[in-house]
Amino acid sequence: EPEVTQTPSHQVTQMGQEVILRCVPISNHLYFYWYRQILGQKVEFLVSFYNNEISEKSEIFDDQFSVERPDGSNFTLKIRSTKLEDSAMYFCASSLFRAAEAFFGQGTRLTVV
Amino acid sequence: AQSVTQLGSHVSVSEGALVLLRCNYSSSVPPYLFWYVQYPNQGLQLLLKYTSAATLVKGINGFEAEFKKSETSFHLTKPSAHMSDAAEYFCAVRINFGNEKLTFGTGTRLTIIP
Numbered sequence: 001e002p003e004v005t006q007t008p009s010h011q012v013t014q015m016g017q018e019v020i021l022r023c024v025p026i027s028n029h030l031y032f033y034w035y036r037q038i039l040g041q042k043v044e045f046l047v048s049f050y051n052n053e054i055s056e057k058s059e060i061f062d063d064q065f066s067v068e069r070p071d072g073s074n075f076t077l078k079i080r081s082t083k084l085e086d087s088a089m090y091f092c093a094s095s096l097f098r099a100a101e102a103f104f105g106q107g108t109r110l111t112v113v
Numbered sequence: 114a115q116s117v118t119q120l121g122s123h124v125s126v127s128e129g130a131l132v133l134l135r136c137n138y139s140s141s142v143p144p145y146l147f148w149y150v151q152y153p154n155q156g157l158q159l160l161l162k163y164t165s166a167a168t169l170v171k172g173i174n175g176f177e178a179e180f181k182k183s184e185t186s187f188h189l190t191k192p193s194a195h196m197s198d199a200a201e202y203f204c205a206v207r208i209n210f211g212n213e214k215l216t217f218g219t220g221t222r223l224t225i226i227p
Contacts, residue, residue, distance in 0.1 A: 004156075006156075031213055033213070033214070035215075041219075042203075042217050042218065042219045043157070043205075043215075043217040044217070045214040045215060048213045050213075055213065056213060056214055058214070091156060091157060093157075099145070099164070101147065101159050102159075102215060103159070104149070104156045104157040104158070105156050106156040107156050
């Protein structure tokens with residue numbers, strides 16, 4: 001069964017460092033998303049991406065965040081200068097079309113120290 | 114703006130008993146509604162979805178949910194709990210026109226008592 005895969009599963013980084021979280025969405029899907037879940041809190045939407053551009057973003061997704069689909073298979077989330085409060089589980093998701101259900105990856109746990 | 118409220122951050126049921134996890138939504142337009150499950154150290158798995166077709170939706174692992182517009186509810190049920198159902202369950206809503214983002218509830222941790 002096709003699945004969304006994320007790497008790494010866990011990343012530890014020092015405050016102020018740049019980090020790139022990687023995702024391989026399901027191959028025929030057209031919409032891509034990043035969500036995050038701070039420990040003990042709800043899952044929050046960060047950004048959606050379609051046709052090589054951001055289609056929607058939340059107020060959390062400020063200038064320190066960026067997304068890219070560098071090739072036909074990967075979808076990345078870059079955090080330029082990490083802060084302690086960026087520590088969270090980051091989920092990548094994809095869907096076949098806008099109204100379809102989103103399939104989530106296993107998540108990358110980011111710890112900023 | 115859409116939102117969901119999940120009543121009860123923790124629910125415990127005995128093995129074999131009815132599971133009822135509550136979700137109420139708020140949306141200015143007809144919503145799409147979802148239940149996701151998160152097992153320990155795993156990602157989010159779709160249990161079931163409501164997309165304006167049948168109001169009673171059946172999902173995986175014996176779960177089902179009923180959309181009740183008059184009550185703005187989408188409660189998740191399972192007739193007989195199994196130990197493997199222990200997990201965190203999230204209700205989520207999406208506006209069904211022109212909006213891709215899911216808005217999640219705070220989650221309900223389900224514990225099964227042997």
